[in-house]
Amino acid sequence: MADQFDLVIVGGGPGGYAAAFYGASAGLSVALVEKDVIGGTCLNRGCIPAKAFLETAAARRHAEHANEFGIATVVGDINFAVAQARKQKIVDGLVKGLTGLTKSKKVTYLLGTGSLNTDNSVTVTAADGAVSRISGRNIILAAGSVPRVIPGFEPGGPVMTSDEVLMLEHIPARIAVIGGGAIGCEFASTFADLGAQVTILEGLPKILPGLDADLATVVVRSFQKKKIDIKTGVGVKSHTPTGSGSTVVQFGDGESIEVDAVIVSIGRRPFADQLGLASTGVKVSDRGFVEVDEWCLTSAANVWAIGDLINTPQLAHVAYAEAILVVKQVLGEKTVPVDYDRVPWAIYCQPEVAWAGPGEEAARAAGHDVVVSKHQFRANSRAQILGETDGLVKIIAKKNPDGSAGQVLGVHMVGPWVTEQLSGGYLAVNWEATVDEIAHFIQPHPSLSELFGETVMALTGRSINS
Numbered sequence: 384m385a386d387q388f389d390l391v392i393v394g395g396g397p398g399g400y401a402a403a404f405y406g407a408s409a410g411l412s413v414a415l416v417e418k419d420v421i422g423g424t425c426l427n428r429g430c431i432p433a434k435a436f437l438e439t440a441a442a443r444r445h446a447e448h449a450n451e452f453g454i455a456t457v458v459g460d461i462n463f464a465v466a467q468a469r470k471q472k473i474v475d476g477l478v479k480g481l482t483g484l485t486k487s488k489k490v491t492y493l494l495g496t497g498s499l500n501t502d503n504s505v506t507v508t509a510a511d512g513a514v515s516r517i518s519g520r521n522i523i524l525a526a527g528s529v530p531r532v533i534p535g536f537e538p539g540g541p542v543m544t545s546d547e548v549l550m551l552e553h554i555p556a557r558i559a560v561i562g563g564g565a566i567g568c569e570f571a572s573t574f575a576d577l578g579a580q581v582t583i584l585e586g587l588p589k590i591l592p593g594l595d596a597d598l599a600t601v602v603v604r605s606f607q608k609k610k611i612d613i614k615t616g617v618g619v620k621s622h623t624p625t626g627s628g629s630t631v632v633q634f635g636d637g638e639s640i641e642v643d644a645v646i647v648s649i650g651r652r653p654f655a656d657q658l659g660l661a662s663t664g665v666k667v668s669d670r671g672f673v674e675v676d677e678w679c680l681t682s683a684a685n686v687w688a689i690g691d692l693i694n695t696p697q698l699a700h701v702a703y704a705e706a707i708l709v710v711k712q713v714l715g716e717k718t719v720p721v722d723y724d725r726v727p728w729a730i731y732c733q734p735e736v737a738w739a740g741p742g743e744e745a746a747r748a749a750g751h752d753v754v755v756s757k758h759q760f761r762a763n764s765r766a767q768i769l770g771e772t773d774g775l776v777k778i779i780a781k782k783n784p785d786g787s788a789g790q791v792l793g794v795h796m797v798g799p800w801v802t803e804q805l806s807g808g809y810l811a812v813n814w815e816a817t818v819d820e821i822a823h824f825i826q827p828h829p830s831l832s833e834l835f836g837e838t839v840m841a842l843t844g845r846s847i848n849s
Contacts, residue, residue, distance in 0.1 A: 386491075388414045390713060391505050391519030393497035393658065396423020398690030398702030399525035400481055406710045407488040414517050415490050416497035416507050418657070421481045423527050424691075425699045427474060432549040433569055435470035437731055439463075440576035444733070448770060461577055464552045493517070498659030499524070503685060506659075521685045521713045524665070524673060525702070526658055528651035528691035533561065535621050541630045542622065542645045545570075554579055555644035559632050561619055563590030565730045567648035568602065572732035575609040582612040582642070584634050589615055591730070595742030597757060597777055598797040605734050605773050614638075653692045668694070677720040679709050687712075701726055727809045729802040734774050737805040740793030740812040746779050754780050754788040758838045758849060760798040764829040774798020776838045778808075780818050788818040788842035794835070804832045811839075818842040 390406050392399045395417030403415040420427050439461075449456040485492040493515070495507040504518040530544035538544050541555075545566060554577050560567045563585030575581045583590060583606075590613060591599045606613060617635035622645060624630045631641045653671045660667055664683035666674040673688040675681050681688050687709045690702035704721045711718040730736040740746075746753050761772040777795045780788040794808025811821050822843050826836035840846050 386414070386517045388412045388491070388517060388519045390414070390521050390523065390710070391517055392416065392523045392525055393499070393505060394423065394525035394527055394690070395421040396525060396527045396690060396702070397425050397699035398706050399423065399523070401703045402523050402525065402689070402706035402710055403490045404484055404488055405707055406713065407490050409710065409714055411710070411713065413490045414493060414519065415485065416493045416495060416505060418494070418496040420478055421485070421492070422478050426477055428546050428549055430699060431474055431477065432470050433545070433573070434731055435473055436466065436549070436573050437569065437733070439466040439469070440573045441733065444576050451770060461554060463554050467550070467552050496657050498657060499663050499665065499686070500659070501663055503683070522687065523706070523709055524658060524681070524686065524688040524692055525690045526654050526692050528697065529654045530647070531650050531652050533619065533647055533649065536561065536619065536645065536647050540624060541628065541643060542647065544647050548646050555642070556580060557629070557642040558582070558644045558646060559584055559640060559642045560646045560648055562648035562650070563587070563613070563615065564648065564650065565591070567646070568730060568732045570646050570648060571606065571611050572609070575606070575611050576733060580610070582614065582640055584617055584619055584632070585613070585615045586618045587615065594736065595738065595777060595795045596744065597775065598736055598738070598795055601734060601774055601797045602732065602736065651691060651697060655692060670694070678712060679705050695721070695723055696726055698726065698728070722813070725813050727805055729805065731802060734771070734798050735801045736797045737801040738793065738795040739805060739809040740791070741779065742793055742795055743777070743779050746792050751792060752782040753792065754782045754842060756838045756841045758834050758841065760831070760834060762848060763831060763834045765831045766799055768829070769799055771799035774801065776834045778838050778842060780842055787844070790815050790817050791821065800831055804835065807832065807835055
C-alpha cells in the first residue's frame with residue numbers, strides 16, 4: 384500500500400514549498416516531492432542569485448560615485464569568484480532554512496522525480512533508481528519551468544541561459560543579451576554596472592514590452608547612460624564561434640557583433656515533461672501549460688496545478704498566492720481566486736521598476752476614462768540625498784462624472800528602491816481605494832515613499848511640492 388497523505392505536492396519551488404508549509408501549519412499531513420534542491424529555480428537558479436549579483440553591481444556603482452560623497456576611492460578589478468561565493472552562501476543558507484522547515488513542520492520530504500498516476504497516486508523515482516509510491520487525497524503539481532532556447536543558440540561555450548550565467552566566475556568583456564524583457568534587462572543592468580560592454584537584441588519594437596511607456600522611457604535613458612546598446616526590432620539569425628572563445632552573432636538585416644558571451648533570455652516554458660500526464664486526466668495546452676480553472680483545479684478530480692506550470696504570471700509571489708488558494712480549498716475554507724490583473728510586479732534592474740494594476744495605455748484600452756498624475760524623483764529630497772534621482776511615480780485613476788479623480792486603478796513606479804515602495808500602491812489598487820481616501824494618510828519625511836503620497840495628493844486638485 385502506498386503511504387497516504389492529505390496533500391501530495393510535486394515540485395519544491397516557491398509554489399510547492401509554500402503549499403507544503405501552509406498546509407502543514409493548518410494541520411494537513413503533507414508530502415513534498417522534489418527532484419533536485421528545495422527552493423526550485425527561484426532560489427537556486429533565478430531570483431535570489433540574480434539579485435545577489437545585482438547587489439554586487441550596486442556596490443561597485445556606489446564605490447565609483449563615493450567621491451561625490453567626500454570619500455576618496457579607487458575602484459579596482461572585480462573578483463567575481465568572491466561575488467559568486469557570496470551568492471552561493473546566501474543560497475545555501477536559504478536552502479538549509481527551507482530544509483529545516485520540512486522537519487519542524489513535519490512535512491515528509493522526498494527527493495526524486497514525481498510522476499502522476501491515473502489513481503492520483505504519485506510515483507517517486509530517486510536519483511539512484513529506487514522507486515516508491517505515495518498517495519494523496521489531493522495532489523498539487525508545481526513542477527515549475529525551464530529557460531526557453533532558440534534553435535542554433537542552445538547552451539554551450541559562450542552561449543548561456545539564466546541557468547549557466549548565474550554560475551559564471553568571471554565577467555565577460557562583451558555580452559549580447561537576447562531578449563529585452565524583465566530578466567534580460569536585469570542581466571544587462573548587472574553586467575553593464577560591473578564593467579562589461581552590453582548589447583540588448585530585442586525582436587519587438589521596444590524593450591520591456593507591456594510596461595507603461597513613461598516608465599520604459601526612464602529605463603531606456605538610464606541604460607543609455609550605462610552605455611548599453613539597445614537594438615530593437617531585430618531577430619537573431621545565428622552565431623559563429625571564432626575559435627578563440629568569442630562568437631559572432633548575426634542579427635537583423637545583415638548586422639553582426641562579436642561578443643564573449645551570449646545570454647539567451649527569451650522567457651521560460653512550463654516543465655511538465657516528467658509528470659507523466661499523458662496517461663492521466665490532466666489536460667495540457669498546445670503551449671505546454673497545464674490547463675486549470677480559476678481555482679487552479681485541473682481537469683482531473685482533486686488534482687491542482689500552480690506556479691510556472693500554468694499560464695499565469697511567472698512570479699514567485701503569485702505561486703505563493705496560488706498555493707494558499709489551493710490549500711484553503713482543500714481545507715474547505717472560503718476563498719477567492721487570485722486577481723491576476725492586480726498582482727504586484729517588480730523588475731530589479733537599475734533603475735528598479737514596480738507596479739500594480741494597468742498602465743495608462745492599458746487602462747484606456749480597457750475603456751476607462753482616466754486621470755493621470757506623475758511626479759519625478761529628481762524633486763524628492765531623499766532621492767537627492769541618495770544621489771539617485773532618475774525615475775518617477777505615476778498613478779492612474781478613474782475619472783468621476785464631475786471630472787475629478789476617483790478610484791485608483793494603477794500605481795507605476797521607476798526609480799530608487801521602488802520594489803520596496805510598492806506595497807502602499809498595491810494595497811490601494813486592490814482595496815479599490817479612492818484618491819481622497821489615500822491622500823488622507825501621512826507619509827514620512829524625508830522618504831522616497833512620500834513621492835507616492837505627493838502624486839496622489841496632486842490628483843485631489845491640491846498639492847504641496849508641485
